[in-house]
Amino acid sequence: MSKLCTGAEIVFKCLEDQKVEYIFGYPGGAVLPIYDELKNHNSLKHILVRHEQGAGHAAEGYARSSGKPGVVLVTSGPGATNVVTALTDAYMDSIPLVCISGQVPTHLIGTDAFQECDTTGITRPCTKHNWLVKDIKDLSKVIHKAFEVATTGRPGPVLVDIPKDIQFQKTKYKKYSKKKKLNGKKNNSFSQKDIDELIKLMSKASKPIFYTGGGVINSGPKASELLRELVQATGFPITSTLQGLGCYPGEDNFFLGMLGMHGTYEANNAMHDCDLMINIGARFDDRITGKIDEFSPGSKKVHIDIDPSSINKNVKVDLPIVGDVQDVISSTIKTIKKTKPDFAKSNKQKISKWWEQIEKWRKKRSLDFINSNETIKPQYAVQRLYELTKNKDTYITTEVGQHQMWAAQHYKFDKPNRWMTSGGLGTMGYGLPAAVGVQIAHPSKLVIDIAGEASVLMTMQEMSTAVQYNLPIKIFILNNEYMGMVRQWQELLHDKNYSESYTAALPDFVKLAEAYGCVGIRAKTPEELDDKIIEMINTDRPVIFDCLVDKQENCFPMIPSGKPHNQMLLGPKDQKENKITGKGKTLV
Amino acid sequence: MSKSKSAYSIPGKKGKLDTHIIVVWVDNEAGVLARVVGLFSGRGYNIESLAVAEIDSKLNISRITIVTTGTPQVIQQIKLQLKKLVPVHKVADFKREDKNVIFKEMALFKLVGNNNKRQKALKACKKYNAVILDKTTKSYVIQITALRREIDAMSKNLKKMGLVSVSRTGAVAMTRGFEIFK
Numbered sequence: 001m002s003k004l005c006t007g008a009e010i011v012f013k014c015l016e017d018q019k020v021e022y023i024f025g026y027p028g029g030a031v032l033p034i035y036d037e038l039k040n041h042n043s044l045k046h047i048l049v050r051h052e053q054g055a056g057h058a059a060e061g062y063a064r065s066s067g068k069p070g071v072v073l074v075t076s077g078p079g080a081t082n083v084v085t086a087l088t089d090a091y092m093d094s095i096p097l098v099c100i101s102g103q104v105p106t107h108l109i110g111t112d113a114f115q116e117c118d119t120t121g122i123t124r125p126c127t128k129h130n131w132l133v134k135d136i137k138d139l140s141k142v143i144h145k146a147f148e149v150a151t152t153g154r155p156g157p158v159l160v161d162i163p164k165d166i167q168f169q170k171t172k173y174k175k176y177s178k179k180k181k182l183n184g185k186k187n188n189s190f191s192q193k194d195i196d197e198l199i200k201l202m203s204k205a206s207k208p209i210f211y212t213g214g215g216v217i218n219s220g221p222k223a224s225e226l227l228r229e230l231v232q233a234t235g236f237p238i239t240s241t242l243q244g245l246g247c248y249p250g251e252d253n254f255f256l257g258m259l260g261m262h263g264t265y266e267a268n269n270a271m272h273d274c275d276l277m278i279n280i281g282a283r284f285d286d287r288i289t290g291k292i293d294e295f296s297p298g299s300k301k302v303h304i305d306i307d308p309s310s311i312n313k314n315v316k317v318d319l320p321i322v323g324d325v326q327d328v329i330s331s332t333i334k335t336i337k338k339t340k341p342d343f344a345k346s347n348k349q350k351i352s353k354w355w356e357q358i359e360k361w362r363k364k365r366s367l368d369f370i371n372s373n374e375t376i377k378p379q380y381a382v383q384r385l386y387e388l389t390k391n392k393d394t395y396i397t398t399e400v401g402q403h404q405m406w407a408a409q410h411y412k413f414d415k416p417n418r419w420m421t422s423g424g425l426g427t428m429g430y431g432l433p434a435a436v437g438v439q440i441a442h443p444s445k446l447v448i449d450i451a452g453e454a455s456v457l458m459t460m461q462e463m464s465t466a467v468q469y470n471l472p473i474k475i476f477i478l479n480n481e482y483m484g485m486v487r488q489w490q491e492l493l494h495d496k497n498y499s500e501s502y503t504a505a506l507p508d509f510v511k512l513a514e515a516y517g518c519v520g521i522r523a524k525t526p527e528e529l530d531d532k533i534i535e536m537i538n539t540d541r542p543v544i545f546d547c548l549v550d551k552q553e554n555c556f557p558m559i560p561s562g563k564p565h566n567q568m569l570l571g572p573k574d575q576k577e578n579k580i581t582g583k584g585k586t587l588v
Numbered sequence: 589m590s591k592s593k594s595a596y597s598i599p600g601k602k603g604k605l606d607t608h609i610i611v612v613w614v615d616n617e618a619g620v621l622a623r624v625v626g627l628f629s630g631r632g633y634n635i636e637s638l639a640v641a642e643i644d645s646k647l648n649i650s651r652i653t654i655v656t657t658g659t660p661q662v663i664q665q666i667k668l669q670l671k672k673l674v675p676v677h678k679v680a681d682f683k684r685e686d687k688n689v690i691f692k693e694m695a696l697f698k699l700v701g702n703n704n705k706r707q708k709a710l711k712a713c714k715k716y717n718a719v720i721l722d723k724t725t726k727s728y729v730i731q732i733t734a735l736r737r738e739i740d741a742m743s744k745n746l747k748k749m750g751l752v753s754v755s756r757t758g759a760v761a762m763t764r765g766f767e768i769f770k
Contacts, residue, residue, distance in 0.1 A: 124623060125630050129674040132618070149674060286597055293601065309668035312661060489595055562598045 004170040007136055007162065008037040011100065014143035015044060017176045020071050022047055022062060022440055024055040028075025029115060030102030033167035047440060047469060050461035052079050054433035056086020057459065060095045061437030064420045065395055067220060069096035069150050070437065076102045077115030080161075081122065085427060088126040090157040092424025093243060094218055096150040097157035099127075100143075105165040106134055119161045128156040136169040144176045153187050154307040155218055187306055190323040195331045197319055198278070201300055203340065203347065205276035207354045208236045211259065214243030214423070215281015215305060215325050217416045223326035224248070224416040227280070230329050233336050235344040235351065237358055239267035241282045242408055242423045250412030256358065257367070260288040261559050262405040265366035265568055266358055268557075271296055272565035273357070279303045281325045284314040285424070294564035304328045366557045366570055367409050376526050378403065378478045378549040382410040382450065385476060388533050395438045395447045397421065399431040399455030402484035402555045407450040429458030432475060436462055439471040446474070446537065453479040453546075454503055463516040466542040474536055475544045477509060480551045488554045492569075493561075509546035518542035603659035607636070607684040609691060609761045610666060611769070615675040616642045616650040623673055624652055633658060633666055637693070637736070637758030649677065653760050655684075655736070680769045688764050694757045695739045696721070699728045701750030709749035713742065 005013065011034055015023070024047045027035045038046055049055040052074045059070025070090075074083050080101045090097045104113040120132045129149050131142045139162070146158045202208065210231065216223050224247040231238050231254050238248050239259040248255050257264035259271055271277065277299045282288070284303075289295040292314065301317040303310070304325060311320040321328055336343050369379045382403075396411055397420040398404040404421055413419050420438060422430035431449040439447045449456070456477055466473050478484075486501040513520030519539050523532040529547070536543050556571035614620050621640060628635050636655040643651045656666065663681065670679045682689045699709050706728050710718060716732035716739075723729075732742065736759060743754050763769060 120619060121622070124619070124626055128672075134618075289597075291597055307672070309665060309672055311668075313665055316661070561594050561596060 002172050005173045006033065006037070006170050007139055007167040008033040009040075010136075010139050010171070010173050011143065011162070011167070012037055012041045012044065013173050014140055014176070015071065016041065018069075018144070018147050020044060020069075023071045023073050024049055024058045024062070024437065025073030026052050026055055026075065026079060028077075028079050028102065030076035030104055030164050031073060031079075031100075031167075032102075033164065034073065034100070034102070034162075046073075047436070047465065049433065049436075049465050051459065052082035053085050053429070054436070054459050054462040054465065056083045056097065056099070057089070057427070057430050057433035058437035058440070058462070058465075059097050060086060060090050060093075060430075061397060061420050061434030062441045063090075063095050063097060063437075064217075064434075065417050065438040066441040067417065068441075069098055069147060069155075072097060072099040074099065074101050075115065076104055076119065077117045079115075080119040081117060084122060084126060085425075087123055087157045087159065089422055089425040089427045089430065091126050091128070093422065094155050094214060095157065096155035098143075098146050098150050099123075099157060099159040101159060101161050102167070103132065103161045103163040106163045107165070109163065119159070123159045126157070127159050130159040130161065132161045133163070133166055136166050136171045139166065139171075140174050140176070154215075154310075188323040188327055189308075190321045190328060190331075192331070192335070194319065194321045195328070195335050198302055198321065198332060199335055199339065201276055201302060201319065202234060202236075202278075203343070205300075206350050207270075207274045207299075208234070208276040208278065208351065209256075209270050209274040210236055210238040210278050210280060211241075211271065211282055212238060212244045212247055212280045213241040213282025216244055216247040217281075219281065219306075219325035221416055223281075223329060226326060226329040226333060229333055233333060233344055235348055236278075237270060237355070239263070239270065241285070241288060242421060244282060245408060245419045246413035246416045249414035251414065256362075258408050259565075260285075261290070262409065262555055262557065263559075264409075265364045265557055265570065266361035268559065268565040268568055269361045270358055274299045277301045279305075279317070280329070281305060283310045286314070289315060290559045291562050291564045296565070364570065364574070366568070368573060369553070369556075369571055370573065371526075372550065373526060375550045376523065376529055376547060378406050378480070378553055379410055380526065381476075381478060381523075381529060381547050381549060382406050384529055385448070385450070385533055386411045388530065389446060389448065389537065392446045392537075394418065395420070395435075395442060395445055397431040397434040397438060397447070397449045399449070399451045400426045400428045400485075401452045401455060402480075402488065402553075403450055403452040403455075403478040405485075405555045406478070411450070428452075428455035430455075432456055432459050432473075433462045433465075435473040435475070436465055436469075436471055439466070439473050440469070443471075447472075448474040448476050451475055451477045452484060453477050453481065453506055453509070454483045457507075460512070463513075463518060463542060463544070467517045471542060472540050473542050475542075476536070477544065477546050478549050479506075479509070479546055480549050480553070481506060482551060484553075485555070491554065509544050513542075513544035516542075516544075518544060520544050520546065522546040522548065524548050603661060605657045605659060606663065607655065607657050608663050609682045609684060609689070609759060610654045610656060610670070611680040611682070611761055612652040612654070612670055613677040613679075614650050614652060614673075615677070616648045617675055620650070620675045621652070623675065624654075624670065627669055627673070628654075628656070628666075631665070631669065633662060639758035639760050653758060655759050678770070682761060682763075689761055690764060691735060691759050691761050692733050693736055693739055693759045694731065694733045695743070696755045697728075697730045697732070697743070697746060697751055698753040699730065699746065699750045700726055700752050705750045709746050709751070712745060712749070716742065
């Protein structure tokens with residue numbers, strides 16, 4: 001006769017069976033039995049955050065940098081509502097999260113009890129699936145299923161809501177047995193015929209391009225390796241979305257840089273003019289496509305994605321291949337090797353004109369900016385940060401805004417899982433807690449949050465978490481005192497009416513750092529920047545780096561709204577003939 | 589140069605709208621209808637009518653029939669998004685014009701008036717399998733089963749024959765012949 005376990009014990013037994021090492025959480029009335037049980041489980045370490053949103057983002061950072069699901073534990077009511085932003089963020093960027101929330105006892109559900117909210121109702125649209133456990137006998141099954149749903153297919157967040165009385169009740173624990181099939185939701189439904197068709201299109205193309213996204217990263221490190229092999233085997237140019245950065249080396253000659261609204265001139269023009277677009281694990285997001293009706297008008301489009309609903313959602317494609325990126329690329333490479341072993345060589349001639357054209361676009365040097373000796377240009381700051389950290393296997397997180405785009409443009413990644421940014425939801429305040437999670441997963445690595453001063457203030461309280469657990473994260477703030485991206489849009493499209501985008505009262509970040517018990521460093525001029533960055537890297541404690549940058553700098557190149565890829569705005573060097581006049585008032 | 593002041597793209601061309609009947613087999617569990625309906629409202633899809641009931645108490649399966657309109661692209665998205673939901677087993681989709689599928693809706697009419705009027709109303713309902721469910725000296729409750737547009741027409745016509753109350757279901761659907769949808 002096996003012994004009876006309480007609901008709280010079962011929660012931990014499940015987490016142990018799932019090989020969870022860290023829980024990011026915050027206690028409260030409705031999860032007290034679970035917190036009480038924590039002391040009996042040494043293999044699990046609880047990271048106490050300062051706000052539940054921070055727990056969610058930290059778990060995201062942990063998941064993205066390690067490939068394992070992130071686990072969050074919050075209480076009922078405000079605990080659950082505070083984590084909603086992080087769940088939505090994880091949903092948009094396909095990050096596996098398992099959130100366990102407490103709920104008021106079952107007999108109080110529906111009575112507007114203290115700290116009660118309809119957690120499953122609120123989180124239904126921002127999770128892959130959620131459960132309210134009303135029977136102790138279902139608990140272990142539900143938690144194991146939650147992990148399965150979060151990590152299979154297109155990954156995403158799930159939530160398990162456990163009423164307090166269920167946490168006390170006792171039942172037998174059922175061991176976890178891994179099932180092969182998940183409710184008929186299969187991951188791979190492509191066939192060799194699809195691969196043959198793809199290779200036929202590839203050998204016909206004279207202006208091909210790979211357009212890769214976060215799906216490559218989510219598919220695992222092997223997928224990135226295979227992608228490199230595929231590019232070698234074909235000789236095709238490759239561009240990546242914001243989320244896909246790192247799946248192909250940023251400094252490689254085949255790589256055209258990031259595409260999209262703030263992508264490079266060569267990447268966007270190549271997307272517009274290509275005759276074969278091979279989308280690998282990206283989703284034709286509106287920041288990528290620009291005006292849909294004029295998006296890459298002359299190309300055959302192939303879309304490789306694990307999520308069938310991503311296909312034909314925004315852009316109609318000619319050849320959909322539903323499957324795990326790693327499996328699809330691996331079959332493709334195998335077939336090329338078998339049928340056309342010298343494909344890259346024999347094809348070189350055919351696509352040489354295309355490469356010539358790409359080199360012409362490259363000569364525009366669209367990421368260039370006018371540097372200054374007096375003030376630190378934000379792009380320069382990111383470039384220096386890159387040069388000084390590139391040999392250290394650095395992990396970068398960001399907040400959202402101009403600094404995020406500059407980081408994406410000027411920091412080059414050569415490995416997957418090194419770049420954590422909120423792309424889909426665009427959550428300001430993501431980077432700092434995400435850095436906490438990344439540092440937990442990689443205690444000895446250098447973790448830097450490239451931040452803006454407005455974003456970072458949204459979750460600044462998590463510095464306290466970093467100090468508590470001795471996490472030497474580096475918060476590199478590009479401080480221009482503006483919500484830079486808002487200011488940029490106001491400058492370009494709203495006649496320089498800088499409505500509420502200036503923060504007139506900012507804290508002294510150096511003193512703030514000291515108040516938190518970490519180290520504050522400030523850089524004011526380009527001359528001192530390198531020394532200060534080196535000082536930051538050499539500090540084995542959390543650092544807030546206040547980098548005072550040019551306040552007027554805009555992020556270029558840029559595709560203005562409602563424009564196709566080939567009508568980009570370039571930087572100030574190139575801008576004179578391309579002035580925006582903000583006429584018309586089509587507000588969406 | 590730029591006409592739009594928006595940070596987002598401007599809407600493109602809209603395609604032709606079709607009416608489809610989507611049939612969804614789901615686990616009959618708490619919140620499953622909210623998931624399906626929430627998907628429609630959250631993504632801005634239409635629901636013209638909805639019918640849902642448990643069809644297999646042993647396997648705990650409910651069948652949801654949804655009538656919706658959308659461009660072919662939207663209809664495809666609806667199907668694919670539905671298939672992603674964890675409690676969803678299978679999704680079928682029929683065009684309203686499809687001759688191989690039977691669609692039926694049921695309506696209850698309450699008619700109040702003199703006998704002459706009520707007899708006229710009953711006669712008008714005849715071709716839609718009219719059944720009198722309740723009879724008093726002053727009123728009838730009549731049940732008919734028909735297509736949506738037929739019920740629309742009937743409830744309009746019966747107004748002058750003493751119709752005081754209408755209650756109707758969403759459409760349910762089934763394929764003709766011996767084959768079942770897998």
